[in-house]
Amino acid sequence: MGMNVGSSGSSDEPEVMMDVNTTPLIDVMLVLLVMLIITIPIQLHSVNLNMPAGNPPPPTKPPIVVTIDVDFDGTVLWNGEALPDQAAVEARLAVVAAEADQPEVHLRPNKLVEYNSVAAVMAAAQRLGVKKLGMVGNEQFVK
Numbered sequence: 001m002g003m004n005v006g007s008s009g010s011s012d013e014p015e016v017m018m019d020v021n022t023t024p025l026i027d028v029m030l031v032l033l034v035m036l037i038i039t040i041p042i043q044l045h046s047v048n049l050n051m052p053a054g055n056p057p058p059p060t061k062p063p064i065v066v067t068i069d070v071d072f073d074g075t076v077l078w079n080g081e082a083l084p085d086q087a088a089v090e091a092r093l094a095v096v097a098a099e100a101d102q103p104e105v106h107l108r109p110n111k112l113v114e115y116n117s118v119a120a121v122m123a124a125a126q127r128l129g130v131k132k133l134g135m136v137g138n139e140q141f142v143k
Helices: 023-039 086-098 115-128
Strands: 064-071 076-078 082-083 102-110 131-135
Touching: 023 076, 076 086, 076 131, 082 086, 086 115, 115 131
Parallel strands: 064 102, 102 131
Antiparallel strands: 064 076, 076 082
């Protein structure tokens, strides 16, 4: 079954126009552009700022830092002072946790210390409510 698509040569029907007249489309776009420009509000070149009045807040004080070193043999040093046992460490951590503005506690373990010694200090700090505890590297760490 075949289909005749083209003209057979002797047809009285006019040819189909294949070109699109874009002039009306361009006219519509120009009208829309002019309407958009007219409806845009006039922009101001100034910016209104509401600045706060009064004195600025006082400068913040530097944080208090407590350094806890855990030596290679498990000895705990509080700001360079050796503590005799875990109970002394927990007593000092309880004092730090009870303060309203807690100091920063920097924990610096030696690279040769067993994990149990460091974990005991970290667990005691967490249990007692120390909020600002961080591991700090020192020259004794392997880089």
